[in-house]
Amino acid sequence: MSGTRPGTPVLDEDFLQDPHAFYAATRATAPVVLVRIPRLHLTAYLVTRYEDVRAVLVHPHVSKDASGAATEPFTHHMLNRDPPAHTRLRAVVSSAFSARRVDELRPMIAAVATAAADALDADGEVDLVDGFAFPFALGVMRGVLGITEAEDPDFRRIAEVLFTEVSPNARAEPAARMTEYLVRLVRAKRRSPGDDLLTKLIRACEVDGSITTAELLSTVFLLLVAGHETTVSLIGNSVWALLRHPDQLRLLREHPTWLPDAIEELLRHAGPANLGTLRHTTGDVDIAGTRIPAGSFVMAALAAANRDPDRFPHAQDFDIRRRGARSLAFGHGVHHCLGAALARAEAEVALELLLSRFPRMGFARDPAGLRWRANTMIRGLVTLPVTLRPGPPATGNN
DSSP, X not given: OOOOOTTOOBOOHHHHHOOHHHHHHHHHHOSEEEEEEGGGTEEEEEEOSHHHHHHHHHOTTEEOOOTXXXXXXXXXXXXXXXTTHHHHHHHHHGGGGSHHHHHHHHHHHHHHHHHHHHTSOTTSEEEHIIIIIHHHHHHHHHXXXXXXXXXXXXXXXXXXXXXXXXXXXXXXXXHHHHHHHHHHHHHHHHHSOOSSHHHHHHHHHHTSOOSOHHHHHHHHHIIIIIHHHHHHHHHHHHHHHHHHOHHHHHHHHHOGGGHHHHHHHHHHHHOSBOSOOOEEESSOEEETTEEEOTTOEEEEOHHHHTTOTTTSTTTTSXXXXXXXXXXXXXOOGGGSOTTHHHHHHHHHHHHHHHHHHOTXXXXXXXXXXXXXXXXXXXXXXXXXXXEOXXXXXXXXXX
């Protein structure tokens, strides 16, 4: 598709570690710019301003359909389809993520969070990403799906490789292992069905015929792997942001009822959604005075849009008193994140528990040395070493 031109910006390792300086410059001078993305082995038009990103996400000539190119395992899911296929696939699972259903799931979410917190070493240094966010997020998604089978002992490693932008050769063995694991889950659920999402998916495939076997496995993969990975990053990023801004953390402790609004600001300022998933143009598209030719790749920079000063006053500031922000953390249009209500509930339960149980939690190391994951689309910390230090809240900076 899009070819590289001399001087084309490259979204390289430096970009992954801090995309916001690039976004600020691009929004101001070239809000739609052709960039090279080495990890995805392609060039794409990057859209950075809030209103332009919203326009791209609903443009009739900007498509997410990858049905003709979906050759890798686990690609036959709703994120890679346009309506009507997208509508069909989403309809099978949508009721499991409704606001009402999420409210019903809150006791389960709280129990999983408590178990994850109980397992932490409260007197030493812990990695909050691997030690809390990962078992919490995965445990919740297993509960939603109704998975009771034992985890593959290498699940974390396998999921990490499949979720990281690596070559097809590097993905081959983990993909085969993941396929075996998902097939085992489906077989076990056939033997012991329940009132859960995995049973519903199996019935949609084998009784109703509304989804194929490939779509069944791809959807379970999407929910189990992508669904938990984004929550891992949301929890890690949120704690990181609060610890970096002790004035905001103090405000939240003084006004705990502000937590839902604080989560909206965390999603806007430090959310896991960096770039939207890959799209392509089916006809010429004009955005912000730039003609994007038919057959071009397009990336919507959600994180850039969420710090657009034309949309958010003092957009670079993290301020939990901000109200009515309406960020694009969960996208926009028909592909608006299905799990938005669940993600908000998970963040609320996890942060409320961590902040109340560990009021003296602080960075265990200089946060300037923390590294961000090798993923262009999802922004999340590799590790988040903290000391929990149970006891009354500390005064001053962490």
